[in-house]
Amino acid sequence: MACIICKIEKLRNEYPSHNVSKDCDHPSLTCLRCIVKYIDEQEQCPHPECGLVIGNQSETMLLFKAILSKQFKEYESAYTPLVDMGGSNQYINITGLTGESTTVLFSPSMTVDQLKSQIQIKLKHEKIRQKLLYEGKEMNVYQTNGGMATLSEYGVKPNSTICVVICLYSIPEHFDDVVFDLYWGYPYNRTDYLDASCLLFQGTFYKRVIDYRDINYVAVSHSGDMMDNRRRIGHHKINVSLKKIPSNITHLFFTLSAYNSTNIAQYPNPSLKFYDASKPGKDLCKTTFHHARNSQAVIMCSVSRNTQGHWEIFESGQLSAGNAKNYERLIHTIQQLISRGV
Known part of the structure; x- marks a missing residue:
């Protein structure tokens, strides 16, 4: 969606999750950067059919500024931080x-x-x-x-x-059918979804995605949305048959992205469990995403073949090229896929 002020196509997390005032009755079509700048200068809602007077130090504006300061950090594509520790040591x-x-x-x-x-x-x-x-x-x-x-x-x-x-877990050779199980709580006062997806790569080249819309591919299947409205808990389950994965597939990235909300922090207690399909009561590894609360998307974990061809599960990470230079190409590709709604 393009911002009505800067006219630039932007990701969902670059827009506010709600209007700048409860009295605004129009869609939120202005990106965070533009709405903060406009209200700082004009002290009114930027929507052309609204014009409601808004103080630049209002509670909502302070919240939008805080989100901006945390979310949108810029990194150089070949960023390497320099360290000056003093003395002649390197x-x-x-x-x-x-x-x-x-x-x-x-x-x-x-x-x-x-x-x-x-x-x-x-x-x-x-x-x-x-x-x-x-x-x-x-x-x-x-x-x-x-x-x-x-x-x-x-x-x-x-x-x-x-x-x-x-490495969170080295999967034994005799394992075949395994399950990646994602849970999340509903955001306050509404039902909303987190999207769990499995992206298949050959080296650094994207091959396919399995998600709630495209739920089956040879060795990977997706449960679709499993919503418990009484307990206010959402659930996605992705089954993987390791021995059926084509030999050219080297990496599986399990990603998690917010649907309507601007970041994962809106969903209470997101967590991922991994277990052998034949023993669903025995979790082989777990992970949470507190380090990525202000991100719209996160890599829950990656599953990669090691030099012996065995599968290993690696830790989660934010979708940011700045925090993992050597994964920059993969992460950039995943960012592009998510921004297109893949």
Whole structure:
């Protein structure tokens, strides 16, 4: 939808979830940026058929400004934060999909294993669960000849950024039918939906999406909306037959996006469970999305084939290129798909 002031097509989360005043009886067709700027300057509703006087320090305006300050941060496409720690020491930056970050003293002779040890100390993630990515390549602990791999062998430079992705669960080889189960609470005073989708990729190339509209594809099926109006709980279930997934599919991204609301914070207690379809009462891993409350969409988790061809589940992350440079192409593609309503 295009804003009536700037005439630019924008995502749903760039518009307010309600009018600037309860006395406005027209659709909200002005983006957050324009409505805040217009009322700051004119102190009236920007809709051409309204013109209601609005104070630029009204409660609703303060809320809109707060949403703007939190939601719409801008990142350079090749962003690498510089760290000035003082002295002559050099550092590298470690960042995760959830926005957590730290710095580690840089040495080109440091091994990947030593770097993982430092990350375990600083971010409290076990070494065995860490997957390190630098300029689109996974950093292995061992060289092909069996020796310990070093940072210099991956071309890591001072002040560069390494992305750490955390493995939540390594799926056993004998597993086949598994379930990703999403629950959410209704927003206050209304029924509304969160959209759970499964996006299939071959490397960084998008192949297909399975969601409430397109519910079946070979190895993936979607339950559609399962709404409990009495308990005010919504539910989506996505079944995956791992052994039927085509061999060219390398990644499955399970995304969650707000439907009518501007962000996920409007839905109480969203959570994801993963379990073997034959044992629905035994959760193999869970995750919540408190780190992405101000986002319109989030990657709930990703499922990827490792170098041995086995499936692993990785942590969730916000749909923001700035917090995971090495996933930038994938995340940008997913953002585009969601913005088109895919």
